[in-house]
Amino acid sequence: MVGEEHVPMIPSAPSKAWSAEVNGQFREVLAPSNAILLDVLRDKAGCLGVKRGCDMGTCGCCTVMIDGVPRLSCLTMAHEVSGREITTVEGLANGSHLAPIQQCFADHGGSQCGFCTPGFLVASQALLNNNPCPTEKEIACAIEGNLCRCTGYQQIVQSIQAAAAIHRGEADAVVSNNAAHSDPHPSGPEM
Amino acid sequence: MSKDYVQQAGMNKDVRVDGKRVAGKLRFNPPGSGGSRPEMAERDLEFIPELEGGNEPQPAGAHSHDSFRTGTTVGKRTPLVDANAKVTGQAWYGDDIRLPNEIIGRIVRSPYHYAKVKSIDTTKAEELPGVIAVSTGVDAPSKFGVLPVTKDEHAMAVEKVRHVGDLVACVAAIDEETARQAAALIEVEYEVLDAIHDPKKGLLDVDDPIHWRGPYHIGSTNVQKRVFQEFGDRESLEDTTKAFHNGKWKFMGVNHGFTEPHAVVAHWDSNGRLQLYTPQQVPHYAHRALATVLEVPMHQINVIRTFVGGGFGGKSDPFPHEMCAAILARKAGRPVRITFDREEVFWVNRGRHPSHIEVKINANDDAKISGFEIDALIDGGGFASFGHVTSYYNGVLATAPYELGSFHYTGARVWTNKPASGAMRGHGAVNTRCAIEVGLDDIAEKLQVDPIDLRLANLLPPHSKTITGFRITSNGMRQALERVREGSNWDEKFRKLPIGKGIGIGCGFFISGSGLPIHWDPHNFPHATVHLQIDMDGGVTVHTGAADIGQGSSTAVAQVVAEVLALPLEMVHVRSHESDTSPVDLGSYSSRVTFMNANAAIGAALEIREKLLNAAGDILDLPSDKLVLNDRRIYFKKDPTIGVSYLDALHKSQEDIGALIASGAYRTPPMGGVHKGAAAGLAPAYSFSAYVAEVEVDVDTGLIKCTDVWAAHDCGKALNPLAVEGQIIGSCHMGLGQVLSEQMVYGRTGHLQNPNFLEYKIPSVHEMPNVTPIIIESCDPEGPFGAKEAGEGPLLPILPAVVNAVYDAIGVRVNDLPLTPDKVWAAISKKMNREKIDDARDLPAPRLDFSELQKKLIKRSAEHKLRDSRRQRREDEGPYLNGVLFGLDPTLPPEEQDETWKISVKPDSSQLDNLGLAGTAWTKKEQRHMEGEK
Structure with a gap:
């Protein structure tokens, strides 16, 4: 050397x-x-x-x-x-709490192996920032550049739709239907 | 605290406003019951089986685990337990492991298809400033391979390189740039040999076969494995055949296309133990291979499975680059990280075998499948990988779900100078399944019957045996077919749609865990082991070696533990990453994890459950069998107010012993016949699926668009319907890629032309059809809570369903996958020429008038439906061997009742002249039988 x-x-x-x-x-x-x-x-x-x-x-x-x-x-x-x-x-997270798009990907099966998930999350958050009422077609166009090999996209599209509903205020922020997931960033005991 | 002490509280802008309670915020009444909810949840009767007093319907009958259901989580749509890590970017995949003082490894790869390595000069690379370590094949001469019978890989080339991209040497340097430069400075002298790319040529004798197996080598060919299986009486078929199908197929190779490229980090720690971080589906086999190649005992290696960014079979071999990283790290004394380019992923491959498959099907006057013949020549590429098994699977996994009059399979896997093929989702079964399901569609056309009715009238019942002796337990094939027929409105559409629109059916059958582990030995090791540990805090730690590759195996195992112990899922923590702490699990392949690992976990959880019930019984002074577990509480059946909290019972049972520990294990029951190869395809349970696909074909361009899929899959019991649906839709996506666009294209000189995602076409969101997942629950008697696999089986039916739908749309069958527009258009224009039609839109759409046979089939399937439902519910427990449909006695093996019934695994001399393409491998002798012949 x-x-x-x-x-x-x-x-x-x-x-x-x-x-x-x-x-x-x-x-x-x-x-x-x-x-x-x-x-x-x-x-x-x-x-x-x-x-x-x-x-x-x-x-x-x-x-x-x-x-x-x-x-x-x-x-x-x-x-x-x-x-x-x-x-x-x-x-993406709102302070120490999951953003709706993140929560929805977790709850609706939008993420399986999770490797493509960051890209999908960013692309779909950018969509929702500009368009809180995206049609299925608009969602598809927003994520057309992202490959997912696990989910077949269907549950991803559903996750984005669910997140859009939260952005529009039509659904509760937390849609998790069981308590499997405590907050990933607990903010400590309530006083 | 003194008076003038002032402490400023931190900013607290993040208090949740949505009212969701957060773990850690709640004060529990001592001794507390754990979990984030202060109140005990009511028993959820919707998820307790009706035979146990709940409201969950059980059309398929009772299950031995029913009494352990607590309504906690099984059957509920459950987000993956590691989903939060994945959506926040915290999940750590292979390349995310950054150890202090790391250096970067690069691999030098062969530019030639097939060559002798004459010399390697590493001097210049070693002299480059910044290079820390260089290694070549002489550093690790031991062979390895995923199957103990076919160890044919080296860490780096020893004497020969076998495909472009084969590993020759490796370097490690301070950064990637320097490592790349150093790799380019390694001088290798090759002597180029004659390469083989066409698998048909692999059947011929050559001067220099790609591997040499000594006395067991077949002639001097490149045949790695050959299979011959014959069951039943094929000779008498000609007299009885009413309809005959002969389909010759060509399937291109397919890559897994997982999004995470391979990556590995190796580090020899301060005690001289190897810590290897790798995204592996099968860490245990990598563990074994590392010990062999590095010549260190297994206990001095800790394999740490990172998050796996997609596997699908492509991360289940022990890989040479894992060895390289370990060798470089040992030389350098520093952690080495190797990450692949996408192109390198294609060089490693292990994808689906390019195949030539011929299928012959005979149907008799009653539309029974009397003859079933498969010949499969599969292109294994440069190494054996899982090929030994693939060679069998191409035939034997076609023996169900139909009752067959006879079965004949000849298969051969040949080495060629391409990247190795291996296991990929639907291992070995996919291509043959496509060929036979399309064959059945053709048979239905020839008999003028509905293809769904043809299938319904020929199904094996639950609790039966296939012609090759596979033990089928639960079987939801019939419901699957009925549900997709209903869902798709089949009867209104089939052979009734206009030109360019079509609908098609396909079925699938797959193993749920292979019956024999790859590494079996005289010790009767279990296939899966799970350890549970509960300390005073009440949290349950599950130690398992099962590799979660995104399919949700950690979630499944957490679910079954939570279900048995009636604890919220958040109190169950799965630790599955390290071989140091995880009991051996054979890994995530052949759809075995949910079935085997969850069974092992149930075993361990039951042990804990018993201890908790006994402790609660002691406190309450009640017999433990009178107690009920519910959400963090154990109480008296007859009076729920008499009870103790989970933590009370736990602390009582921990007196004098501390943390509760339990271990559960799973082994398959003894199964199978005695003929050679009888073990291949054996499984403790099998999954069934049926898909209907609807397509639109642009007759002017040949472009196919799949618009809708109704996908019914029998997974026994959906532990987590959200995950099962995800698997079904995902399988559709992957299968659709293979049938419409994905192919590894090798050019005229054998060079892989599309090792990237730009030219290797994975369907995007725009190509995805609308998939309606339909879950069939047949309640498998041996599955955990009745569950079977859902990861691979759902892929099989989409291919034939689409091909059959294309025929329904344009009246042309194309037997060459993928169905790219050029091939489809060529077939359309050929038909136009033949029928003298100028405008493709004037082509006649296929129509079908049912024959007399149709009524017969409907009658027969109605009878069989009754039979199946009685057998499924175990109202009829009599034996049922394949052949009853053909008049054989179900209680006796066919060979005892039919003199002409053959079971043979080797062709006799009279058959040698009359074999299919792959069958010709049998015309060669093994070296040990050649006695000096050339």
Whole structure:
């Protein structure tokens, strides 16, 4: 491991400062100038909830919201979105409680193995933010870029519809029909 | 606290406003009863069987577990117990394991289909700054493989590479970039050999077979496994045959397409033990293989199963990259993480075998299936993997749900220079099932009867035996067929829809756990073991090795424990990730987990239940059999006010011994015949399913759109209907991919052309039909609370249902999956030419006028329905062997009553000239019988 000079096959790019508002927190890290957003989020910003499925924009597992718009982080240059607002699956929860979309995915079988789930959640939350009354067709168009191999999408669509009903105020926030799930973030004893 | 001490309370903006009570917020009255609800829930009579005094209907009769039902969770739509981790991004998959000081591994792969490795020079890679470890095949020469009989894999190539992408060497470096550079700097000298890509050529003698099995090698061919099975009397068929079907099929290879690429992290801890993190369906086999390859005892390895981002059979082999990570980590003294690109996932493959299948079906005057012949040549790729079993499954899993007059199967699995095929959802049964169900549709057409009635009049009853001796217990096939017929409005649509629209039927039959574990030995180990532990807090910890791969096995096991002990699900915690703490479980394959693991868990829970009841009896001074368990309370049957809380009883039973511990185990009952291969396909129970699919075919382009599916699946008892429906719809999706768009395309030179999701077409949400899942509950006598599998069986019927629907739509059968528009359009235009039609829209839609036979079939199925319902409810417990429909005595084996009845597992010399494509593998001799012949 001595001697010869380091001859990179892949051109190494110089690192430069990258900053963004990740899930409401200002983050600043050093990242190569050609870094992919997915790598920065996973390896530098600690957002391991953003999943890497294909690296070429075909599976949708790495979907994140950039200024509220769902984008594939594996096809996004990190420095292109420097200074923007980025929301990953970790940023969906309302404070310490599950967002309706998360609760509905859990309750309606929208998540089986769970690997595609972060991408679906972000894509469907972006839809619901703009459109609280999506039709089945609109839901399908919102998640058409996301592959799920377990559920066959039907229970995912049902989960999104249920979450939309909560957003519209037509259904109670908590629809869980049994007490299997206590809150994942209990906020301590009530005084 | 001094007076001037000021403590600011933290922000508390997150108090829930929805009123949901949160665990940890409640003060329980000492000694408390645990759980997040202060009040005991009332006994939920809707989920207590009617024969036990509840309101849950039991059309299929009683079950031995009925008296342990407490109405807590079994049968209720239950979110997965790990769903919250998944929806918050906290679930840790393979690549999410980040250990301190980790380095990144990369694998050097073969660029050639088939070559001798002459030399490997790693000097340049080792000299690259940042490279920590390099390894090649000489570091780990031991062979491994998932089946003990076919260990043919190495961690990295030893002497030969067998397909493009085969592992040659590996490197570990400080970061991915350096590791990739180092991998490119490894110089390998190859001598390229003649590669084989066409499985038909695998049947021929060659100079240099892909593997060499010494005295057991079949000639000098590339045949890895051959099977011959003959049951009954085929010779006499010609005289009685009224309708005959001969279908020749080609099936392309299919990949599992799980969304999580393989990833592994290996770390030798400070005590020199290997901690291996991997998304494995079958951690125990990986554990065994690691011990062999690394030459360390099993107890010095801890296999930690991460969350598994989809498996479907594709993560059930012990993998070479797992060995590589361990070898690199051992050399480097640092944790090594290897994550695959999507392309590498396709090189590893283990997907469904590309197959050539020929099916021949004879039906006699009474529309009974007198002859059933299957020939399956399957393309195994470079390694054996599960292929030994697949070779059998392609035939034997077709022997039900129909009663057969005779059965003949010849199968062969050949090695080719492609990524290895292996086990994939519906292992080995899918392709043959498609061929035979389409064959039955054709037979119905020829006999001019309704294909559903044809099936209904030929079903094996519950509690019967198939022609090859599989013991069928519960059987909901008939209800499944009736329900989809009704749901789809079949009678109004079949052969009545306009051109371009069609409806079709398909059935399925699958094992619920394989009868013999892959690693069996003289010790009679159980297939599944579950440990329960309850300490003073009242929470139940379930230790199990069962691998939850998203199907919800952890939820199922938590449910059955909660059900027996009448505890809220939140008080049951499943610990299943580490081999250090989990008892051995054989893993998530062959749809065995719910059946076996839940049975083991029930056994353990019953032991705890007895202790709790005895303790409660001691406190109350009542005999324990007069007590009832309900939500966190145990009370007197006749007067519910006399009782104790769960924690009171628990603390009483913990006197002097501390935490309650119980262990439960499951082994299959002894089953099966004595002929060679009799064990393949044996299962303690079988699932049945029937689907009706409706399609629209664009006759101008050949594009197929599946619009609706009615999917009935007999899962015995739906422990969790939400999960069962998820499995049914998910199976539909995967099967639909295989029948319409998914294929691994190998080019003219044998190169895999589409190792990515851009060109390997998995259906998106737009391609999904509207699926109506229909759960049939036949209450299996040996299943946990009556349950059977629901994960794989539901995939089988969708393929033939769609193919049959396409025929109903355009009157053309295409026997080459997937049914891509080019193939369908070619078939349409051929038909147009033949019938001299210019506009495809003028093609005649298929129509059917029923023959006299139709009435006969309806009458027969009505009689059989009565018979089946009596047998299901055990009102008739007489034996029923396949063959009764053909006039045989049900109490005697057929070979004792019919002189011409054959049972043979090897062709005799007169048969050798008359074998199907795969059957020709039998014309070769094994080396040990060749005595110097060339």
